[in-house]
Amino acid sequence: WLFERMTALAREITRVLVVEFSPEEVLRRLSDPFWFQAFGCLLGFDWHSSGLTTTVCGALKEGLRGLEKETGIFVAGGKGRTSRNTPQEIEGHCNRIAVEPAPLIYASRMAAKVDSSALQDNYQLYHHTFVFIPQGEWCVIQQGMNSATRYARRYHWLSEGVKDFCCEPHSAICCDARGQVLNMVAQESQGARDSVAALARAEPARVIAEANRIAELDLPQRHHITAADLNTQRLHKVLLRTYEQGPQTFEGVLGTPGVGPKTIRALSLMAELIYGEQPSFQDPARFSFAHGGKDGHPYPVDRE
Known part of the structure; x- marks a missing residue:
C-alpha cells in the first residue's frame, strides 16, 4: 500500500514541477543528492535506508508510466535484472517519439562502465536508472553496495554537467564511508588515462612482455595495485581487441567490449611503472547524511 501511495505522490509532484518549471529542471533536481533524499522522505520512505534510492526511482518510473508524452x-x-533492460527500454521510448536512441544508450552504458570499472571503490552496482527528455538531456541515478561493510553508495550524473565521460563526470557521489580507491576519472589522473590509451593501442606482444617483467617486481606496500593484478593471459586477449580498434582516448578503451575493472587495474599499474603516470587514489565521495532514521542509524536524530 505504501508503494502505491509513493507512486501517486511521485507522479503528481513531477507533474507540478514540469508545469511550474520544466522537464529539464526535473533532471537537475534528481541529480541533486540533497533534493533527491528529501524527495524520498516526502514520499514516505525511511531517511537512512539504501532502499530509498531504488524505491524512489521505481515509484517515479511507475508514476510516469503512460504520462511520458504529457510530462516529457x-x-x-531499475534494480538488478531490470537495469540490464535499460538499452531496450530507451530504444522503445525513442521509437515512439522519433528520437535517435544511440547517444542516450551510449550515455547510459558509459555511466555504468565508469562507476564499475574506471572508478573502483569496492561498491558493486546493482541499480541503474536513466531519466531523459526528448531534447536529449538526461540524468543517471545508480547505486552500488559494498558487500563487506554493507554500506551503499549512490552516484548522480547530469548530462549538462558532463563535458567528458572520463574526467570528473559526476554531479555527486553519496556515501557515509570513504576509503582508498582507484579513481581513473579524477582530473589528476589525466596522464594515467593518456598512458592507458597508449598501451591499449600498442602491439600486444610488447605490452605483455612488459607485463611479465612487472610481474617479477617486488613492489612496495604503498602500491594499491599490485603485480597480482596482472593476469597476462587474460590481458593479452583484451589487448588484441583494443589493438584492432586503436582507441585514441581512455574513453575509447573503457568502451571496448571485454574491458572491465581487472583490465583497467592492470593497465593503470603499467602506466605508472612505465610512464611514471600515477592515477588518483582519492575517494570522490563528497556527500553523506547528517543523521539517520527513526532507529538512529547511521546517526541519531538530534531532537534538541
Missing part, C-alpha cells in the same frame, strides 16, 4: 520525461532501468 522518460524513465528506463
Whole structure:
C-alpha cells in the first residue's frame, strides 16, 4: 500500500514541477543528492535506508508510466535484472517519439562502465536508472553496495554537467564511508588515462612482455595495485581487441567490449611503472547524511 501511495505522490509532484518549471529542471533536481533524499522522505520512505534510492526511482518510473508524452520525461532501468533492460527500454521510448536512441544508450552504458570499472571503490552496482527528455538531456541515478561493510553508495550524473565521460563526470557521489580507491576519472589522473590509451593501442606482444617483467617486481606496500593484478593471459586477449580498434582516448578503451575493472587495474599499474603516470587514489565521495532514521542509524536524530 505504501508503494502505491509513493507512486501517486511521485507522479503528481513531477507533474507540478514540469508545469511550474520544466522537464529539464526535473533532471537537475534528481541529480541533486540533497533534493533527491528529501524527495524520498516526502514520499514516505525511511531517511537512512539504501532502499530509498531504488524505491524512489521505481515509484517515479511507475508514476510516469503512460504520462511520458504529457510530462516529457522518460524513465528506463531499475534494480538488478531490470537495469540490464535499460538499452531496450530507451530504444522503445525513442521509437515512439522519433528520437535517435544511440547517444542516450551510449550515455547510459558509459555511466555504468565508469562507476564499475574506471572508478573502483569496492561498491558493486546493482541499480541503474536513466531519466531523459526528448531534447536529449538526461540524468543517471545508480547505486552500488559494498558487500563487506554493507554500506551503499549512490552516484548522480547530469548530462549538462558532463563535458567528458572520463574526467570528473559526476554531479555527486553519496556515501557515509570513504576509503582508498582507484579513481581513473579524477582530473589528476589525466596522464594515467593518456598512458592507458597508449598501451591499449600498442602491439600486444610488447605490452605483455612488459607485463611479465612487472610481474617479477617486488613492489612496495604503498602500491594499491599490485603485480597480482596482472593476469597476462587474460590481458593479452583484451589487448588484441583494443589493438584492432586503436582507441585514441581512455574513453575509447573503457568502451571496448571485454574491458572491465581487472583490465583497467592492470593497465593503470603499467602506466605508472612505465610512464611514471600515477592515477588518483582519492575517494570522490563528497556527500553523506547528517543523521539517520527513526532507529538512529547511521546517526541519531538530534531532537534538541
